Amino acid sequence: MNPIYLFFHKTGSPPWFYKYSGKxxxxxxxxxxxxxxxxxxxxxxxxxxxxxxxxxxxxMYLHVPTAWMSMMIYGxxxxxGFIALVWRIRIMxxxxxxxxxxxxxxxxxxxxxxxxxxxxxxxxxxxxxARLTSELVLLFLYFGVIALYNAFDEPRKAARAASLMSIVxxxxxxxxxxxxxxxxxxxxxxxMGSDGPGIHPSMLLPLxxxxxxxxxxxxxxxxxxxxxxxxxxDHRKRWVQDLLSKESN
Amino acid sequence: xxxxxxxLAAYLIGAVVLFWxxxxxxxxxxxxxxxxxxxxxxxxxxx
Numbered sequence: 001m002n003p004i005y006l007f008f009h010k011t012g013s014p015p016w017f018y019k020y021s022g023k024x025x026x027x028x029x030x031x032x033x034x035x036x037x038x039x040x041x042x043x044x045x046x047x048x049x050x051x052x053x054x055x056x057x058x059x060m061y062l063h064v065p066t067a068w069m070s071m072m073i074y075g076x077x078x079x080x081g082f083i084a085l086v087w088r089i090r091i092m093x094x095x096x097x098x099x100x101x102x103x104x105x106x107x108x109x110x111x112x113x114x115x116x117x118x119x120x121x122x123x124x125x126x127x128x129x130a131r132l133t134s135e136l137v138l139l140f141l142y143f144g145v146i147a148l149y150n151a152f153d154e155p156r157k158a159a160r161a162a163s164l165m166s167i168v169x170x171x172x173x174x175x176x177x178x179x180x181x182x183x184x185x186x187x188x189x190x191x192m193g194s195d196g197p198g199i200h201p202s203m204l205l206p207l208x209x210x211x212x213x214x215x216x217x218x219x220x221x222x223x224x225x226x227x228x229x230x231x232x233x234d235h236r237k238r239w240v241q242d243l244l245s246k247e248s249n
Numbered sequence: 250x251x252x253x254x255x256x257l258a259a260y261l262i263g264a265v266v267l268f269w270x271x272x273x274x275x276x277x278x279x280x281x282x283x284x285x286x287x288x289x290x291x292x293x294x295x296x
Contacts, residue, residue: 044256055252059259066263105270112266113259120252217267225274228281235285244289247282 012091014230015239021223028220032213039209047203057203059117065211067110069218070138071173073103077145078170081163091226093159094233096166097149098225102218104142111135122186130179131187134172141169155233 010016043061050057077099084092114132115125126132145162152158180189189198199207234240 040260056255058252058256062259062263101273102270105266109263109266112262116255116259116262120250120255217271221271221274224271224278228274228278231278231281231285235281240285241289244282244285247286 008089012089014091014234014237017091018227018230018239018243021227025220025223028216028223032216032220035209035213035216039206039213043203043206043210047206048200050203053121056117056120059113060203061206061210063110063113063117064207065214066106066113067135068211069214070103070107070110070135071176073099073106073218074138074141074166075170075173077103077163077166078173081166084163085160085167090156090159093156093163094226094229095222096163097145097159098222098229099218100142100145100149100162101225102221104139104146106214106218107135107139107142111139118186127186129185129187130183131176131185134176134179137172138169138176141165141172144169 039061044058047058047061049055077096080092080099081096083089084096111132114135118127119125145165148165149158149162152161179185180187231240
C-alpha cells in the first residue's frame with residue numbers, strides 16, 4: 001500500500017488514534033502550562049502599560065489569543081467537516097464535534113474579556129457593533145453545532161449534520177475578521193495587520209506566547225474529548241472491550 | 250478608575266472557563282469507564 005494512504009488509514013483507525021493520542025496529551029498540557037506561566041508573567045508583570053489604555057491593556061494577553069482561537073477552531077471545524085463529508089473519515093467527524101465545546105469556551109472568554117476591557121476603555125461593557133455582534137453570532141453557531149449533534153440518535157448521522165453546519169457557518173469568519181475594516185466600529189483594528197504587528201515587541205512577545213499556549217490547550221483538550229467520543233461510539237466494539245479488560249487486570 | 254478589578258475578573262473568568270472545559274471530558278470519561286466496567290462485570294457474572 002502507498003505509505004501516504006497507509007498513514008491516513010492508520011491514523012484514522014480508532015484504536016490507533018486512542019492509543020497514540022493518549023501518549024501525546026500530557027506533553028501538550030505541559031507545553032500549555034509552561035508557555036502560559038511564562039506568557040502571563042511577561043504580560044502581567046514585565047510588559048509596560050499602554051500610553052492610552054493604561055493597565056487595562058493587560059486583558060489583551062487573554063482576550064486576543066482566545067478571540068483568535070474562537071475563529072481558528074471554527075475554521076478548522078469547517079475544513080475537517082468538509083473532509084468528513086467528502087471522504088467519510090470517521091475520525092474527522094469526531095474531531096469536528098469534539099472541537100465545538102472548546103471553540104465555544106474560547107468564544108465565551110473572548111466576549112467576556114472584551115466586555116471587561118471595553119468598560120474602562122470605551123466606557124461601556126457592550127455595544128452592538130459589527131465585531132462584537134459577529135463574534136456573538138459565532139458563539140451561537142458553536143451552540144448550534146452542539147445542539148444539532150445532540151438532536152440525532154445515530155452518532156454518524158449527527159456528526160455529518162454538524163459537519164455541514166460547520167461548513168455553512170464558516171461564512172461568518174471573514175465577516176468577523178474584516179468587520180473592523182468594512183464598518184465603522186468601536187472595536188480597534190487588528191493587532192496583527194497585513195503590514196506587520198502594530199505593537200511594541202515587549203507586548204508582542206507575551207501575546208505570541210499566550211497565542212501559542214492556547215494552541216496547545218486546544219490540542220490537549222481536543223484529543224481528550226475525541227478519545228471520550230470514540231469510547232462512547234465504540235463501547236460495544238472489540239477494541240474497547242479489550243481496553244476495559246486490560247484496565248481491570 | 251482603577252483597572253485592576255477588570256483585569257482580575259477577566260483572568261479569573263478565563264481560568265474558570267478553561268479549567269471547566271478541560272476537566273469536563275475527564276469527569277465524563279471516568280464515569281463512562283466505570284459504567285462500562287460494571288456492565289462488563291455483570292455480563293461475565295451472568296455467563
